[in-house]
Amino acid sequence: xxxxxxxxxxxxxxxxxxxxxxxxxxxxxxxxxxxxxxxxxxxxxxxxxxxxxxxxxxxxxxxxxxxxxxxxxxxxxxxxxxxxxxxxxxxxxxxxxxxxxxxxxxxxxxxxxxxxxxxxxxxxxxxxxxxxxxxxxxxxxxxxxxxxxxxxxxxxxxxxxxxxxxxxxxxxxxxxxxxxxxxxxxxxxxxxxxxxxxxxxxxxxxxxxxxxxxxxxxxxxxxxxxxxxxxxxxxxxxxxxxxxxxxxxxxxxxxxxxxxxxxxxxxxxxxxxxxxxxxxxxxxxxxxxxxxxxxxxxxxxxxxxxxxxxxxxxxxxxxxxxxxxxxxxxxxxxxxxxxxxxxxxxxx
Amino acid sequence: xxxxxxxxxxxxxxxxxxxxxxxxxxxxxxxxxxxxxxxxxxxxxxxxxxxxxxxxxxxxxxxxxxxxxxxxxxxxxxxxxxxxxxxxxxxxxxxxxxxxxxxxxxxxxxxxxxxxxxxxxxxxxxxxxxxxxxxxxxxxxxxxxxxxxxxxxxxxxxxxxxxxxxxxxxxxxxxxxxxxxxxxxxxxxxxxxxxxxxxxxxxxxxxxxxxxxxxxxxxxxxxxxxxxxxxxxxxxxxxxxxxxxxxxxxxxx
Numbered sequence: 001x002x003x004x005x006x007x008x009x010x011x012x013x014x015x016x017x018x019x020x021x022x023x024x025x026x027x028x029x030x031x032x033x034x035x036x037x038x039x040x041x042x043x044x045x046x047x048x049x050x051x052x053x054x055x056x057x058x059x060x061x062x063x064x065x066x067x068x069x070x071x072x073x074x075x076x077x078x079x080x081x082x083x084x085x086x087x088x089x090x091x092x093x094x095x096x097x098x099x100x101x102x103x104x105x106x107x108x109x110x111x112x113x114x115x116x117x118x119x120x121x122x123x124x125x126x127x128x129x130x131x132x133x134x135x136x137x138x139x140x141x142x143x144x145x146x147x148x149x150x151x152x153x154x155x156x157x158x159x160x161x162x163x164x165x166x167x168x169x170x171x172x173x174x175x176x177x178x179x180x181x182x183x184x185x186x187x188x189x190x191x192x193x194x195x196x197x198x199x200x201x202x203x204x205x206x207x208x209x210x211x212x213x214x215x216x217x218x219x220x221x222x223x224x225x226x227x228x229x230x231x232x233x234x235x236x237x238x239x240x241x242x243x244x245x246x247x248x249x250x251x252x253x254x255x256x257x258x259x260x261x262x263x264x265x266x267x268x269x270x271x272x273x274x275x276x277x278x279x280x281x282x283x284x285x286x287x288x289x290x291x292x293x294x295x296x297x298x299x300x301x302x303x304x305x306x307x308x309x310x311x312x313x314x315x316x317x318x319x320x321x322x323x324x325x326x327x328x329x330x331x332x333x334x335x336x337x338x339x340x341x342x343x344x345x346x347x348x
Numbered sequence: 349x350x351x352x353x354x355x356x357x358x359x360x361x362x363x364x365x366x367x368x369x370x371x372x373x374x375x376x377x378x379x380x381x382x383x384x385x386x387x388x389x390x391x392x393x394x395x396x397x398x399x400x401x402x403x404x405x406x407x408x409x410x411x412x413x414x415x416x417x418x419x420x421x422x423x424x425x426x427x428x429x430x431x432x433x434x435x436x437x438x439x440x441x442x443x444x445x446x447x448x449x450x451x452x453x454x455x456x457x458x459x460x461x462x463x464x465x466x467x468x469x470x471x472x473x474x475x476x477x478x479x480x481x482x483x484x485x486x487x488x489x490x491x492x493x494x495x496x497x498x499x500x501x502x503x504x505x506x507x508x509x510x511x512x513x514x515x516x517x518x519x520x521x522x523x524x525x526x527x528x529x530x531x532x533x534x535x536x537x538x539x540x541x542x543x544x545x546x547x548x549x550x551x552x553x554x555x556x557x558x559x560x561x562x563x564x565x566x567x568x569x570x571x572x573x574x575x576x577x578x579x580x581x582x583x584x585x586x587x588x589x590x591x592x593x594x595x596x597x598x599x600x601x
Binding site for chain 1 (some may be wrong): 399400401403420421422423424425426429430432434435438439440441445449450452453455457458459505
């Protein structure tokens, strides 16, 4: 009978896995400090390098950054896929329900709002990075709680979507007011956060982020059968035995965990979550989530690793904002795919 | 176990608006039942309530003694399947995979089809005569083909009862008749109980076993009783239309 993975999908997956290995190595090898490839390999194997600084650069800077790219690419792609299915909307993404706005508000209050209270953030700049993460988690979690309360009261999923978007707008408006009254240096710190950043994550933070993302991804795959039923619309899903209330909570809860944790550590990374699911559908010519979830993970990782490599190409002393890179390389690529395929599957 | 449909003291509607109060119907299973009535009288609300899509205000709907409005979605999915008026706007799916969605309540968490599931899907495909379509994309089908494929999906769900909301809307004459004959065949040969809502009263009178007339309450009729009653005249006749008993059709006057 029909196999779950067609030959084409299998080859594609193998190709993407090779891509991940290749780009992961490149990401570790390339950077503003030139380190010979064999040295990178021996550092990774736990041997001592010729220069101790190389070991620190690879293990404490490049490796966590590459792992962050992997987590980020997989989490946001899967989160976006689930939102597009749940809301039957091709423009939905991981941030559609205002989770990034919530995180943004937390960070805005932390960076700029404390100034109002006469507390200077520079006085505890040492802990400010941790502070941003905590503020972001609190912000996105608050939005999630409000959303779940709303979902429990609303029957129609489209109303949930509209309320989510309005909630996001209100929060953005509040952030706008905070920005207006804040001083230049704080404003710059906040804008930098909104541009996304993979490089500030530390190994100890990865210890926490990695299991969260893995649980979120595994949970998403676990509900792929229910996600498939949503393709027929909520009425049919219910008639096939899906408990709409529980599955909605599961879908939105898992999305919030994936999106909220990534946004907390890396900032709001745009574009990936909206476009990767479309790319997965186009390449696999399938709408089955049992295929789309793994494929989105593989595609998302590839794209983020490439984006990270470009953002720190040799010759550049500074890293470029990851958000600009994902949009600059991603959008021309997706336009090329659309022209080549003549159509983008509108939904699901 | 009595083989019967039992609707008792059922009130349908929405939290602050009761559409029809205290519905009581006894009917046999293994029948083709048509729900008829003017627009806005509550046909769709009735079917949605019976399907479990909206909760009843009060009352029960039992099939063979099981109140299917009280059981979980999962259990209900094995007793009742639906074909609704809203089209599943899904692209990127082959017709066979679409029909296989009917096996959803029976498959494991990953939705892997076993031999028996495939057999049920194949049976549904042949019963509905859609063999020639199975490798097409669902969104490329015509309205008539889509309706047949939707019915095949409901058959694959292998439930004793199937509820279809206006299965012949938007279809041309030949497709209308084909769909109704298909439903009748399923009742006769597969022992299904099928409840449809329809505005095709002429055909319903010829092909259905029972008609439920929705008009500020629900009355049940056999086709002959309904033809001989004055109900059709009272409800559907107007200044410009009259029911002709001999030809079983509405005539313009």
